[in-house]
Amino acid sequence: MSITQILFWLLSVIAIFSALMVVSSKNPVYSVLWLILTFFSISGHYILLNAQFLAIVNIIVYAGAIMVLFLFVIMLMNLNKETEPQKHKWLRMAGAIAGGALLLVLVAALKNVDIKNQEALVNEGNVGLIKNLGRELFTTYVVPFEISSILFLSAMVGTIVIGKKE
């Protein structure tokens, strides 16, 4: 095994384990902390694919900013193990069924995809470098890029409108 493969398996194990812990932790603060670890391991995967910019931005935006807001809400609401409401049994069943249905849809959508011949470029390829990525975003993909930025802007305006309402 080369070092990239060792790293890949290590990161995958961390990512999946911490993602499972996000769901199964009783304490919501622990869930958020596990989610941060998940983001870090996913960033590691991005670096293995030589998508450095994506890796760093993933940490800055998701692990550094969005998760802080999650923590704010959870800490201020003082959600603990004790205060977590007990859910009904049928609610859990409904959750399991809904999740299973989503899995089914994903599997159905991806079952004809040719995965075996589409190996990820590990440690090579330079689209992920910031110069190439920026050029691509502002030439080839400029319309979807601008549309998504307008979407963000409208979300921001919407938040302020809702927040200003008494």
Next chain:
Amino acid sequence: MELLTIKIWFVLEKVLLIAGIIGLSLFIAMYTTYAERKVAGWMQDRHGPNRAGPFGILQPLADGGKLFFKEEIIPLASNKFLFVLGPALAMITALVTSSVIPWAAPFVTKEGTVIPMQVADVDMGILLVFSIVSVGVYGIMIGGWSSNNKFSLIAAIRGASQMVSYELPMGLALLAVLFMTGSLKMSEIVSTQIQHGWHIIYQPLGFIIFFICALAECNRTPFDLPEAENELNFGYHQEYSSMKLGFYLFAEYINMFISSAIMVTLFLGGYDIPFVNEASWGLPAFWMTFISFSVFMAKIFFFLFVFIWIRWTIPRFRYDQLMNLGWKKLIPLALLNMIITAAVMLLLKK
């Protein structure tokens, strides 16, 4: 195994460099606490520490010893694992940031091998620093929350929201610099400044914004709201004692040191000696590296002095003033600075 193909000298060189930088950061942080008390004494017309050793030079060791031997208290109602994780995270994030800073001119051996005085010259350079800084919030938040104390929690939330808010103008001020260098690599940011002059000449506004944000990011006066004693007793580390408290206090000084180093690298030419072309002197490689390192450290010491100077002259902001300054004044100013820089650069190129 490809693991074994890594050159042993390369590993040794990097390990030595990392050990050196961490040792240096700790040492400088130690003596910044001493400098802080001496400068405070000087500004308030008194002596400052002068009992331990000549001029009180051993005072930091005495402080450290005292912190080590204090009783370690973990509150019963606290979350024990997170209570220990908090200060550890604060310390780790403070130390990791130094990995991308070029500390001196690269050392060239007689055989012609170039040894950069930088742990990792990654493409993402300065963005890596920002990502670590943004993760540094968790040290404060986890510590404050796990203490199970309302004052700690409020202080932690204040600290975190302050750091998240001031990261934005900081990033925008940085963008204007990046327009001029065209690269995120720290080594290239320094080399463009050596060629074309320091960024502080072209970006005075950007520098001031960056400096104010650095003060806020380090939780220094006038923005030390997380430690506002009159409102919050002691701040987010209220329940901490012994070396865990020491870690929090120490991390603040390391952050000061590292942010000074980053400001020097971004705006004051890094290890460049002003007004002279040192490459034409033909000095031996060792002396080149040594002199450039000394110049770099001198610039850092200047910034550390300014940090201390500000602490003992300017009173603390109110919380709403802090938020108003960050969101309503610094961000528009930084945006304006960015647009003007972009426009001027576009005009000059045409």
